[in-house]
Amino acid sequence: MLEIKDLRATVEGKEILKGISLSVKAGEVHAIMGPNGSGKSTLAQLLAGHPAYTVTGGSVTYLGKDLLDMDPEERAREGVFLAFQYPVTIRGVTNAYFLRSAVNAIRKARGQEEYDPIDFLDVLHEKLKAIGWDDALMNRPVNDGFSGGEKKRNEILQMAVLEPKLSLLDETDSGLDIDALKTVAEAVNRLRKPDTAAIVVTHYQRLLNYIVPDHVHVLAEGRILKSGGRELALELEARGYDWLLSERAVA
Amino acid sequence: MSKQAPDGRDHYLADFRKFTLNGGAHAPAWLMELRERAAGQFAKIGFPTVKEEAWRFTSVSSLLETPFTPARSDVVHSASALAGLTVGGDAGNRLVFVNGRFESAPSSVRGLPPGVRFESLQSALETSPEVVRKHLGQHARFDENGFTALSTAFVRDGAFLHIPRGVDLRDPLEILFLSAPVGGAWVSHPRILIVVDEGARGVVVERYAGADTGPYFTNTVTELVLGDGARLDHCRVQQEGASAYHLAATHSTQGRDSVLESCSVALGSALTRHDIGAVMNGAGGNLILNGLTLAGGRQHIDHHTTIDHAQPHCESHELFNGIFDEQSRGVFTGRIIVRPGAQRTDSKQTNNNLLLSPEARADSQPQLEIYADDVKCTHGATLGPVDDAAMFYLRSRGLDALEARNLLTYGFAADVISRLGSEAMRSHLYPVLLERLCRQRTGATA
Numbered sequence: 043m044l045e046i047k048d049l050r051a052t053v054e055g056k057e058i059l060k061g062i063s064l065s066v067k068a069g070e071v072h073a074i075m076g077p078n079g080s081g082k083s084t085l086a087q088l089l090a091g092h093p094a095y096t097v098t099g100g101s102v103t104y105l106g107k108d109l110l111d112m113d114p115e116e117r118a119r120e121g122v123f124l125a126f127q128y129p130v131t132i133r134g135v136t137n138a139y140f141l142r143s144a145v146n147a148i149r150k151a152r153g154q155e156e157y158d159p160i161d162f163l164d165v166l167h168e169k170l171k172a173i174g175w176d177d178a179l180m181n182r183p184v185n186d187g188f189s190g191g192e193k194k195r196n197e198i199l200q201m202a203v204l205e206p207k208l209s210l211l212d213e214t215d216s217g218l219d220i221d222a223l224k225t226v227a228e229a230v231n232r233l234r235k236p237d238t239a240a241i242v243v244t245h246y247q248r249l250l251n252y253i254v255p256d257h258v259h260v261l262a263e264g265r266i267l268k269s270g271g272r273e274l275a276l277e278l279e280a281r282g283y284d285w286l287l288s289e290r291a292v293a
Numbered sequence: 294m295s296k297q298a299p300d301g302r303d304h305y306l307a308d309f310r311k312f313t314l315n316g317g318a319h320a321p322a323w324l325m326e327l328r329e330r331a332a333g334q335f336a337k338i339g340f341p342t343v344k345e346e347a348w349r350f351t352s353v354s355s356l357l358e359t360p361f362t363p364a365r366s367d368v369v370h371s372a373s374a375l376a377g378l379t380v381g382g383d384a385g386n387r388l389v390f391v392n393g394r395f396e397s398a399p400s401s402v403r404g405l406p407p408g409v410r411f412e413s414l415q416s417a418l419e420t421s422p423e424v425v426r427k428h429l430g431q432h433a434r435f436d437e438n439g440f441t442a443l444s445t446a447f448v449r450d451g452a453f454l455h456i457p458r459g460v461d462l463r464d465p466l467e468i469l470f471l472s473a474p475v476g477g478a479w480v481s482h483p484r485i486l487i488v489v490d491e492g493a494r495g496v497v498v499e500r501y502a503g504a505d506t507g508p509y510f511t512n513t514v515t516e517l518v519l520g521d522g523a524r525l526d527h528c529r530v531q532q533e534g535a536s537a538y539h540l541a542a543t544h545s546t547q548g549r550d551s552v553l554e555s556c557s558v559a560l561g562s563a564l565t566r567h568d569i570g571a572v573m574n575g576a577g578g579n580l581i582l583n584g585l586t587l588a589g590g591r592q593h594i595d596h597h598t599t600i601d602h603a604q605p606h607c608e609s610h611e612l613f614n615g616i617f618d619e620q621s622r623g624v625f626t627g628r629i630i631v632r633p634g635a636q637r638t639d640s641k642q643t644n645n646n647l648l649l650s651p652e653a654r655a656d657s658q659p660q661l662e663i664y665a666d667d668v669k670c671t672h673g674a675t676l677g678p679v680d681d682a683a684m685f686y687l688r689s690r691g692l693d694a695l696e697a698r699n700l701l702t703y704g705f706a707a708d709v710i711s712r713l714g715s716e717a718m719r720s721h722l723y724p725v726l727l728e729r730l731c732r733q734r735t736g737a738t739a
Contacts (some may be wrong), residue, residue, distance in 0.1 A: 090689050093681070118691035130686040134704030134711060143700060144690035151691065183708070200690065 043068045043105060043239050044089075044208060050099035051088055060264035061100065066208070069236045073250055073275060074243045075259075076261035077283045082243045083127055085261070086212040089241075090124035091117050104208065119151040119180045121207030125197040125214050137196065138166060138177075140184045142291035143204050148204060169202045173229040190217040198229045209233070209240040215249035227252030247279035260286055300365075301357040303340040306332065306350040308363060309446050317361070317449055321418065324448070327430045331445035340439045350624045350656050351566055351595055356538045361510040363447070364392035378502050378532075380465050380721045386411060387467035388452045393481025395450055408457040411466055415482055416455035424455050429486055432516040433544040438568060440540045444482040444514045450674040451484030454724070456493040465496045465528075465717055470511070472503030472534060480510040484715035487527070491520040491548070496715050498525050503534035503561070506523040510538040517545035517553065521575060524552040526714050528545040530722070541567040549552070549575030549604075556712050556721065557584040559594045560729050566595040573600070573607040573635075585709040587729055588621035588653075603636040605665075611642040614709050616702060617653035627672060628660040636664045647679065647705050649698075703730055 044066040051059040058081045066072055074082045088095045089102065091114030102109040109117060132140060144167075146156040157165060170177055175195065187191050194214055201209055211230070215223055230240065230253050242253055250258075250272065258274040260267045260283070267286050268274065278286075309332050317328065340357060341348040379385055383718060388411065389399040395413035402411050410421050417425050435442035452468040470483050489495050511533060519525055533539045539562040547553055559565050571580055586594045600609045613625050625644045646655035657674040679701050687697035703726065710722045 078623050092685055113693075114685060114688035115691050115697075118689055124689050126686065126689075130680075130683050131687070132683060132701065132704050134706065134708030136699060140690075140700075143692060143696070144687075146692070147691035147696060183704070183711070204690070 043201075044109075045103040046100070046272060047102075048100035049085075049088075049097070049102060051084065051095045051097050053084070053095050057098070058095070058264055059088070061225065062261075062264070062266060064259065064266070066239050066241065068239055070256045071234065071240045071242060071253060073255035073258045074241060074261055075247070075258060075275065075278060078245070082261045083212050085219060086124060086210045086241065086243045089117075089210055090114060105262040113288060115147070117149050118204070122210070123201050123204055123206030123208070124210045125194075125212060127212040127214075127216065129185050129193040129197055131186050133186055135184055136181050137184050138163070138180040141166060141200060144200065145203055161268045166203065169199065172232065173199065173202055174225065175199065191219070191222040194218055194226060195222065198226050202229060205233075207238050209238070211240065211242045213243055213245060215244055223249060224252055247275045250275045262287060275287065300339060301360075301562060302336065304360050304399065305443060306336055311365065312447060313431055317447070320449075321422065321426070321552065323426055324418070324429075328446050328448060328573045331430070331435050331442045331448075334435055335439055335442035335446055338437070338439045338442065347597065347626070350622075351593065353538075353540075353559045353564070353566075356510065359508055359510075359731060361478045363657070364394070364479040364481045364509075367567070378471075378500060379467055380717055385465065385467055387469055388413065388485060390450065390468075390470045391473055393450060393470065393477065394481045397710050399454070406460050407464070409460060409462065410453060410455040412453055414451040414453045414486065415449070417455075417486075419451070421455055424488055425453065428488055428516060428518050429484075430516075432518060432546050432572075432697055433514045434570075438542060440512055441514055441542045441568075444484070444512045444542070444585070446647040447482040448514075449482070451486070452499075453485075454487045454495065454496045454497065454728040456628040458490040459492045461494045463494070465498050465715060466496045466617055467500065470501045470513070471667065472501075472509055472511070472537065474504070474506035478510070480512060483511065483513045484685060485513070485515040486518075487525065488518045489523040489525050492522045493520070493542045495526070496718075497525065498530065498718065499527065500530045500532070501561075502532040503537055504507050505535040505707040508536040508538065508563075510535070510540070514542040517543065517555075519545065519547045519551040519553055521548040523548065523549045525554070526718075527553065527555045527559045528713060528715070528718050529555070529557045531557075531559045531561055531565060531567070533565070535561065535563060537562040539565040539567075541565070542570070543567065544570045544572075545580075546572045546574050547580065550577040551575065552579045552581075553579040555583065556713055557596060557707065558710075559584070559586045559588075559596070560725075562567070562592065562594070564593045566597065569596065569598040571598070571600045571609070572601050573604055573609065576604045576606045578604070580609040581613045581712070582609065583584050583709050583712055585706055586613070586615040586617075587726070588616065588623055589618040590621060591619070592621040594621070595622060595624040595626075597624070597628075598631065600640065602629070602631045602638045602640065604632075604640065605634060605636045606701050607635070608639045609641070611640075612709060612712070613644045615644075615646040616649065617655050618704055620648040620650070620652045622654040622656075622677050624656045624658070625674075626660065628672060629662070629672075631663040631665050631668050631670065633664045638665065638668040638670065639670070640670045644674040645705070646674070646676045647702065648677060649679070649702065649731065653719040661699060676697065699730070703727065706730070
């Protein structure tokens with residue numbers, strides 16, 4: 043589904059990604075872990091098309107197409123979704139209106155009929171019910187005055203409504219208490235299907251108790267240091283990141 | 294080569310003399326005296342120039358180049374002109390004025406509780422002479438502002454609302470000033486006086502609308518008087534024609550524990566300046582003073598506000614958002630005075646300006662004058678193009694760059710409208726905003 047080859051990228055002239063290769067197949071969940079400043083958030087944002095990053099080498103192929111050649115909205119319409127680490131506040135636009143604008147932009151691009159406001163309310167209520175939330179936040183402006191946990195849940199709601207093929211979760215677990223973490227994880231698990239994939243970027247192992255990954259990669263200083271199965275995450279939990287960094291220094 | 298700016302004073306004073314002998318005759322002696330005082334003050338101070346600090350960014354020289362004459366009163370309005378301009382539709386209570394003069398046919402006042410007066414100012418001089426005399430010209434000071442002085446000199450017609458003690462009126466009362474072409478460049482001086490007595494409540498929409506049929510000049514003054522524990526929701530919508538000059542002053546005085554929720558939406562005209570003066574004259578008063586400007590083309594739209602915390606324990610919250618496209622410009626002044634003894638004042642001021650074009654310009658001037666020590670006063674201003682982070686957020690959800698920019702622009706405007714207390718007003722104004730923004734995007738402004 044996603045093929046990243048020797049990807050290099052800079053921000054403001056500073057190299058952040060120094061040759062990343064990663065292959066994600068449909069049905070898989072990959073976890074990317076690593077210390078702060080390792081480049082893991084950069085990778086997630088770059089894949090969604092964030093304009094701050096300049097690709098200086100390598101390639102990214104998504105469903106057979108050159109992902110790097112697409113605008114952010116084209117990527118979204120092709121099924122890429124980024125759950126933001128820091129969701130943005132949009133004043134004056136209600137959550138319900140925003141969600142409908144987004145889903146209709148994607149439906150229009152795919153040649154599907156757009157939802158009218160009434161039809162969309164049905165869709166929205168179904169999604170809310172599926173992830174066990176009420177509509178209390180739907181008529182409030184997007185992320186305006188939301189708590190940290192509400193913002194993260196709102197990202198997951200957008201994901202549920204937009205039904206992406208490739209989900210990128212950028213530290214969705216940070217700042218969540220254990221109950222909120224569980225609800226977010228359950229929502230993500232419910233969206234796991236044979237034809238979708240997810241890349242979960244996280245600093246902590248904790249989330250991976252609930253979203254069990256097929257592959258775990260450790261990113262540090264812009265490179266993947268080590269890849270493994272779920273047991274790698276547990277080892278990182280027990281030993282931290284330093285042993286990996288020093289292993290690399292010795293090698 | 295510098296050209297002497299036309300002063301314009303003599304032209305209007307000559308018309309004032311004609312007015313006192315003609316349309317302005319047959320007024321009570323106290324009103325004649327008020328007009329003479331105002332005319333005298335106007336003769337002394339004249340029109341402001343950019344040399345005055347308060348008018349530094351707002352030149353009225355183009356207004357003075359045209360000799361506007363008083364509007365004729367024999368204008369026939371067309372019923373279709375009202376379409377889309379009323380909130381309550383046929384069922385609503387409204388006063389309609391054409392070129393500043395009351396028109397009874399399109400107006401509609403019925404079913405109001407006993408004691409409520411909602412009528413033309415001319416009529417109120419007969420029915421409520423004491424209330425009119427007590428308040429008219431007493432709140433809108435004309436010692437410094439030449440436009441207010443001029444408007445007061447010509448005060449004759451306009452709208453009057455008096456809600457007596459304890460009466461609770463929730464349906465919007467509408468005051469509509471329509472401008473119709475009559476040939477030539479004309480001026481009107483509409484006056485609004487709204488008195489809400491102790492414990493009473495009302496919702497008022499004040500609206501100015503006109504077509505683009507050449508220049509005209511609206512020079513309007515509104516006085517709002519709230520008794521102790523009164524509440525007034527006042528929404529003002531300015532949709533003047535594209536060549537119009539709109540000079541306006543709104544002055545409010547609030548009693549103890551009263552609540553004034555006010556919103557000034559400015560969409561039309563070539564040049565608008567709205568001066569707002571709010572006096573918190575009783576302890577425990579609450580003022581919400583919001584505003585929205587949508588400007589494009591070469592429009593110039595200002596809001597200049599002064600909030601005077603004269604008494605302790607009052608709150609004022611001020612939010613003004615401005616959207617400026619093409620070569621438009623505008624000024625926001627937010628002056629807040631906290632008088633000695635006005636302890637426990639809680640005041641918050643926010644002015645956000647969205648610049649949609651590199652040629653657009655907005656100036657923001659907070660002015661805090663605090664003479665008490667136990668107060669909370671905050672202010673903040675933003676200025677700039679559409680936020681990059683928000684653009685990426687929306688595009689990452691599938692909206693293209695234009696859709697994302699339009700949605701953010703709409704949200705910037707809707708942020709102000711969403712705060713209106715009246716559901717009827719909110720649902721009326723959202724489509725007005727959308728229509729105005731769509732028109733702006735396709736190149737036709739105002």
